[in-house]
Amino acid sequence: MTTMNQTANCKRCGRGLSGDFCSACGHPGNLKRIDGRYLLSEISSVLNFDKGILYTVRELLLRPGESVRRYIREDRSKLMKPVIFVIVCSLLYSLAQQLLHFEADYAEANAKAAGESAVRDILVWMQKNYGYANIMMAFVIALWVRLFFRKGSYNYFEVLILLFYVLGVGMLILAVSGIGESLVGFRLLSIGGLIAFVYAGWAVAWFYDKRKKINYLKGFLAYAIGTVTSFAAAILIGMLIDAMT
Numbered sequence: 001m002t003t004m005n006q007t008a009n010c011k012r013c014g015r016g017l018s019g020d021f022c023s024a025c026g027h028p029g030n031l032k033r034i035d036g037r038y039l040l041s042e043i044s045s046v047l048n049f050d051k052g053i054l055y056t057v058r059e060l061l062l063r064p065g066e067s068v069r070r071y072i073r074e075d076r077s078k079l080m081k082p083v084i085f086v087i088v089c090s091l092l093y094s095l096a097q098q099l100l101h102f103e104a105d106y107a108e109a110n111a112k113a114a115g116e117s118a119v120r121d122i123l124v125w126m127q128k129n130y131g132y133a134n135i136m137m138a139f140v141i142a143l144w145v146r147l148f149f150r151k152g153s154y155n156y157f158e159v160l161i162l163l164f165y166v167l168g169v170g171m172l173i174l175a176v177s178g179i180g181e182s183l184v185g186f187r188l189l190s191i192g193g194l195i196a197f198v199y200a201g202w203a204v205a206w207f208y209d210k211r212k213k214i215n216y217l218k219g220f221l222a223y224a225i226g227t228v229t230s231f232a233a234a235i236l237i238g239m240l241i242d243a244m245t
Contacts, residue, residue: 053088056080060169065206068162072154082164086138089168090131093175097130102178102189118245119238126234131171138163140233141226148222149208149215166203170196197223 009015010022021028056079059067071079080088096102126133142160154162177192197220204219205212 053080053085056085056165057169057172060165060203063206064166064169064203065208065210068165068207072158072161079165082161082168086135086164086168086171089171089175090135093131093171093178094129096175096179097128100179100182102182117238118241119235122234122238123231126231130174134167134171135164137227137230138167140230141223144222144226144229145204145219148218149204152208154207162204162207166200169203170200173199 010025013022013025015022015025020030059079067079071082079085138160142156142163145159145163146154146156149159173196174189174192177188177195180186180192181188200223201216201220204222205215208215208219
């Protein structure tokens with residue numbers, strides 16, 4: 001009687017399996033079936049205080065410089081990935097804004113000031129889609145941070161990682177203040193914007209060296225000039241479109 005031993009192969013890389021996981025790529029030999037328990041575990045992994053969004057927000061609020069430096073230089077396993085973090089925070093902000101319309105008055109004011117033009121359309125889009133616009137603004141703000149802290153050891157892309165985290169927290173601050181404004185009817189969104197600005201400059205300073213007072217001034221200036229430059233570029237693009245049409 002002949003016995004044939006069949007060796008299972010990894011479904012990802014095709015290598016032979018010698019246990020529950022592939023020794024070549026680490027992929028599990030058998031995936032768990034997706035059910036209610038699986039979905040709950042996925043949700044808890046995103047929200048948990050050990051590695052998920054709540055942990056990331058807590059670390060960025062308490063020690064932004066240290067946590068981002070650790071992510072860049074030492075350990076990238078605990079904080080949420082920066083791009084995913086800023087996208088999730090922007091989605092939460094956009095969802096709250098679309099449901100409660102707490103920026104409608106600001107958008108209408110900008111529309112009236114700009115008149116009927118491409119500039120108006122761009123400004124209104126940025127106001128209504130501030131989360132996504134903020135992600136694009138990060139690329140401009142990073143240039144100014146890199147310029148103000150040109151003696152620092154971090155390159156442009158590492159500064160961009162910092163800003164994704166900072167802007168993500170800023171989106172959450174604006175979302176909370178916008179929800180509060182909708183509930184109480186008081187202009188909390190402007191206060192939230194100021195808090196988000198102060199947090200951004202503070203976080204940038206802590207990222208480089210929180211002991212140097214000049215870093216706080218440079219952090220605030222870099223963020224403010226970067227924001228103004230972003231809006232100026234948007235207005236310029238709108239003016240060019242109007243000139244060509």
